[in-house]
Amino acid sequence: MVLTVFLIVKLHNLFAVVMISGIYSLLAATFFVVVDAVDVAFTEAAVGAGVSTVLMLGALSLTTRTEKTGTRKPFVPLVVVLLTGGALVYGTLDMPVYGDPNAPIHQHVAPVYLEEGIKETGVPNVVTVVLASYRSYDTMGEVTVIFTAGIAVMALLAVGAGGRRRRKDGEDKA
Amino acid sequence: MSHHLVVRVVSKLLIPYILLFGLYVQFHGDFGPGGGFQAGVIFASAFILYALVHGLNNARKVLPDHWVRIGVALGLIIYAGTGVISLFLGRNFLDYDVLSQNPVSGQHLGIFAVEFGVGLTVASVMVAIFFAFAGRGHKIDEMEG
Incomplete structure (x- = not known):
């Protein structure tokens, strides 16, 4: 990798x-x-x-x-990247050990989702339960983002190409 | 690429199974890994494969542009519409409990509807982006022969 x-x-x-x-x-x-x-x-x-x-x-x-x-010198970006990376690595020093059951993330809402999820929805896949039911607003936001991206690409690229294609077709017929 | 016989035959063999696998991932996402996002991408990849092998114009005949545009919007409408229905039934937005007689099957139905909306939008957007890119350049058309 x-x-x-x-x-x-x-x-x-x-x-x-x-x-x-x-x-x-x-x-x-x-x-x-x-x-x-x-x-x-x-x-x-x-x-x-x-x-x-x-x-x-x-x-x-x-x-x-x-x-x-590129013509620009890569020193300034390198310094920024090193600083950000260093800060992130420093942040991970405070994180709990991977898989630690007493970590805060395993104490908050995760046990409720794991225990109540299948009882409340009848769906065994917890990921789907959280994504589509407990965090449904977030997923709707994600779908909106994808929708917006698609609309943007179509607005930038497809419309012009469509016009050109139609014109070409017209010439072919004529 | 239409003169590549092996590619054409193999892709024709594979496309139905890709579509079937996409549907499986979509509707089995409740029980196994997968869901609307993955299923949409897999479903779109079948159409993209068809477009790569058989040319963009043939793919546009199979799946016309205005259908793709309708799909892009309809998926989001299904998602938001599920929320609006639960609003009309007297609960909070996207609270699926009221969609059926008992809350559990209501939740199941709601998740099903919402995932279907996600899959539809993702598949349509992927196909739309590919069509937009491929329809723009003439090099790809030449490569397809």
Whole structure:
């Protein structure tokens, strides 16, 4: 996984970068399976390794296949990244041990969801219960985000292409 | 890509099963891993595969643009509409308890409806984005032959 990340940074052939990021998503999916997050792994494999690779290839066909080398010095971004990363690592020092049953996150609402979820909804998959019932507002927000993204892409790309296609069809007929 | 016989035959064999698997993930998400988001992507990937192999114009004949647009909006309407129905039945927005006689089956029905809305929107948006990108460039059309 680490190797793929360095390859993505190093390579300038964007075609290869897209392929490697697909491989990265697949590896991330296996990682999620290892930590028992099957639903997330499913999403990562379907979206990250599948559809987004195809969409990126589609985007590549509209632009060029090689990356332009930047002219700016990378020192300031490097400092920012190191500072942010350092702060995040410092934050993890305070976190409870992975899998600790006394961690705050396992004491708050999670036991209620796990115990009451199947009784209240009759749905055995707790992830689905939380996503679609207990946290239904959030999921509606997510669907709205996807809806907005789709509308935005259609507004930016599809309408112009549609007009051009219609014109071309008209010429073909004439 | 229409001259690649193996790709065409194999994709034709696979597409029905991809669609079936998408439906399985959609409607079995209550019991196993999966749900609307994953099912929508899998369902859309079948259409994207069809578009890659058989060309964008054929895919647009199978799934016309205005259907995709209707799907994008309809999924969100189903989701929000489920909430509005529970409002009209005298409970809070997206409180599924009142959708059926007893709260448990009401919850089940509500989750089912909401997941269906999610799946519809996600699948339509994925297909719409792919159509938008692919319909823009002529290189992809040339690659498809």
